[in-house]
Amino acid sequence: MGHHQLVLLTGCSGGGKSTLLAELAARGHRVVEEPGRRIVAEELASGGSALPWIDMVAFARRALEMARQDHTAAADLEGWTFFDRGLVDAAVGLEHLTGTPAVESLASDRYHQRVFMAPPWPGIYRTDSERRHGMDEAVAEYERLLVACPALGYEVIHLPRVSVTERADFVLASLAAATR
Template sequence: MNRLVLISGCSGGGKSTLLAELGRRGHTIVEEPGRRIVKQELASDGAALPWVDTVAFARRAIGTAVADHAAARGKAGCIFFDRGLIDAASALQHLTGEPVLERLSTAHRYYRSVFLTPPWPEIYTTDRERRHGFEEAVAEYERLSAIYPALGYDLVVLPKTSIAERADFILDRLDAN
């Protein structure tokens, strides 16, 4: 059974905090490609940043996500991804119209259920690495909410509860399957 589990959804919806909780509980986690790229680019005065060169950023996120997926395939147990290839490919396709999404998503499958963090304005914040506004985050969420089912994934919207309850919800759902 494929246990490469994606947690996607709205920026600022609590994905990274949730992944940290799953990691604290002993699960393998893969940090968001975009956050890692932004940190690297800021440290080196690079230009592959979503607010400088969005297309270069999306292409780099695709490469990072493909490498993450390949590295996780041989590992035992559930591997939890903070975003992944589909998020990056959908961004590039949205920006350029390049039909990359279906080809990449077919070659690199994740677990059949994708867990989505819904828009949650009460916890949304910007920071050095997340500079876009809530409206942009909601638009991305809506785009992803349509893309995942079109690619054959089941969506599971996470409840707006505590981090521990969200982690329990995901683990219970996975244990039931």
């Protein structure tokens, strides 16, 4: 099986990825929460400084490490595993901050050929204790991912701005079509 059943949901912060992930989980699929949110929760609890608003490089390196562990843990499992962000996001973030090419950080770790990209969706965008940046930063990050994913050999599938039920149907139908 390997990486062919590991599916990356990426794109704009606040674009509805977490909601989509919850819907896929409710349908019985394995899901992996965004590394960034888990790191922020851990660092806030422990008083650590690997936080995007304190030490962005340390945060990006930590996200890369966590995403690699997530990827490895799911690589040999049966069925689809959906990732809310992952290695690609962390590597692209690190490249933006340090200049280290994303392709070097990724090594041979791959996801399914089709990567699902959440577009900016200002109507549902919210900040909270774990997401403090504004819409402008979110869109800039989205635009970097939009360039990086095809450059890394992925086919970008844009998630439609529809209900979460329709989004989940769309993702599953697109994956079914890709594996025929």
